[in-house]
Amino acid sequence: MDKNQIVKSNQVIEASYQLSAVEQRIVLAAICRIPKSQEITDDELYPVSVHELELLGVHEKTAYRDLKEGINRLYDRSINLTIENKSIKMRWVQEIQFLDSQGTIGIRFSKPILPFISNLSREFTKYALSDIAGINSGYGIRIYELLVQYKSIGKRELSVENMRKMLELGTKYPLFADFKKRVIDTAVDQINEYSPLEVKYEQKKTGRKVTHILFSFKEKSKSINHQNEQDKFYKLSDAQINMYGNQLCQLPEFSQLAFGNESYEVLASKIKEMLRDPAQQKQFIPHLKNLGFKS
Template sequence: MKTPLIVAKSNKVIESSYRLTLNEQRLVLACIAQIKKGRVVSVEDRFEVSAAEFATVFDMTVDQAYRELQEVAERLYARSITIQNPDPKDPRITHLKTRWISSIAYLPKHGALILRFAKDILPFISLLEGSFKPYLLEAVAGMSSIYGIRFYELMMQWESKGEREIALVDLKRMLELEGKYAAIKDFKVYVLEPAMRDINEHSDLEASYTQRKAGRVVTHLIFKFKPKAGKRDKKSVVKITKAEIERQARPGESYEQVEARLRASIQ
């Protein structure tokens, strides 16, 4: 994998209902980061992740990385995601439940895996226009809680505003925690505080939160966040659309060459 690695997901995926372990999320992100901007991904496209690459990105030994990849891939194959109102052209569909991946190929002599994404998830991770927020994979690579990446993505959606209010019921739906942590103190101890520590210690954001109540019951969480000074590479996360690349292209330039030139010109 080349650096910097950039992750881009549809906002509908970020706000969808799913629960993955930390390493399952890492594997999904390692594959998504391989998708070049403007590329259409098909069910035939293969995403190879080696133990050596996984170890480098997520700071572990190669042996540990390969063991983790084998275990994670088996579990990830059975995982699903539920996307709310997935098709604006067909408002009759209120929910779409799909697997993340459709197949896993093992390369034991090479210490690697090859994954294919499931058909119904593809529109939400490739050829994205407008409703998505790219970020650097390294911003979440050091996180150690299950929820740090999810909270970080929810904040990045509203990065330009620096504040986001989320109903607790919606947050639990996204994290598939309905019916759990009825006491807000337990939710804070096991979900919220570990995620906030991850964001503040490992990501490129500084974040804090307050709460809103209805009577004595906490109903909403209000997050405030801003980029850490000098932490983020602006050139790596700025969005350059396919249309802009085509407009700015010079004779004989490839798609990648145009994008690299435009990024180099960003101040």
Template sequence: MKNDLVVMDNNLIRASYKLTANEMRLVLCALAQIPKDAEVDPGKAYYITKEDFVKLGVEPKNVAREIREACSELLNRIVVVDTAMGKLKFHWLHSVLHFKSEIFERLKKEYPNSKNDEEFIQQLRKYNLLDSLPIIAKSDDNIVARIVFHENMIPYISQLKEQFTKLNLKDVFQFSSFYSFRFYLMMMQFKETGFCKISIAELRDSLDLNNKYQLFADLKKWVIDTAIDEINEKSPHTVGYELIKKGRTYTHLELRFKEKKAEIKTVKCPNTIDMFEEPKDTFIKMSDSQLDTFASKLADLGEVQAMANVGEEMPSFKARLRSILKDPEKQKILIPYLKKLGFKP
């Protein structure tokens, strides 16, 4: 890709849709090629190469398969955007190059080596599976996908002057979850403030979850934690979150994030306790009454509730917290929350 910058209208950032990780990669690779300051021909085709996908973390040996998978269902994908007139529903793409698997597999057996790619491409053209690209000087041997965006998509991806979000593709290198891509895009919408708040209902709608992950513990584990963990591990930002509760129901998700600072290595005296570490010998012995009281209070904290197992009932969760408080090895993980409750050792 000549340009790694993707620009999207904020309405598209919060729109409702569901893609696979590979489909998201394909869309982003194409969006990066759209001119940022010129009118776009709605019928223009965008070509995604093996190299483009490898830049987004796909293993080179798997890249052809990954792109074929991305092409297979993308034409059927729908996006729903909130407008002043109501919800606008349309397809992402007008057309996509879709390999006929039986022909592709037969030809690939005839031309299995990369040195034969040019011959392989020429054979694909005979079956109208690939366009001839006279503007490209080389043999086009890396061209494996061709997509044309739906005309209704153009206002949300072209000539944007206000209310838009920028994303650098290098920031999402190696993301493997669709949820990570979506969370990161939402974060970049509020990059200046480092704070993003979204209702749980809106989050479910944006990710097109329908009846999936009805239990909040499942939503937290398989969607929220999956995305946050991957963003922290693989992006240039660190992000934390807080779940906002009304009564016994979680209503909102708050994300706070910032760019990672360059790691500075320091030499520390072995006897020095890091300011962010709990001393190893600070076990707090509690009476049975204190154990019951603080286990109950801890269970009411949103940050602690995030530790609950999927499907775990409150009585069981409180009993587990009590057991942790009683364990000299495990108690330290709850010390910060005890201090938050005003407990002073």
């Protein structure tokens, strides 16, 4: 299985929990390391490095701080699953380790959660880890997963009540106008800008109250005129520039951009600046697409 592939049971996709964008990236990076074709136990420790967070869009200057703070918060996080009419609460992780000298942390998932994130053969959802790299809203990542779950259909209706429960909003954003602005609009804007999906939605009312959101979505069109493609400048987010700059610097095609014995870190910084320049960005576009960038 592709190491960039996230696989989750649908129960986890629809579970009730709250994780920040950084916490979700840590969990997703660790899930990518779980073998999907063999039995595993809760004895396994899955490493997540600063470099992996940078590839997922966390800024290089704050990546290690975000990694340490995120894993400390994650240790106390729980998830509420509904299984056969039973509500079950479990922890995401049972142990964390810090390897400061290597810029790496280790996650040992809790035993109860493992069946829902490993060795899945039915009722699961999968997507590429790079799909959510530019999304810095925790709500955005969750809503993206809820939509990808229905990718073959292209539509999904969710009640406002269930969305609030899945996102564990509690008393947060009690007015629908605030919920719409802070949760739905923020998520949809980021999904449309950074993910492979193009999303729109409509509100459905019961009486005078908005009770349901109907999302409709499709993959972004890939049929772009070649000449227009050559002239087009893509305004990448800081998260995308960090992720793709760190990947592009390791391609042999761009080794000539380095002077002398420059390190990968120096070359990556140079390429990140070039990605912000309309004239210099063009040379990277074909390679960006090979790395998963969707225009």
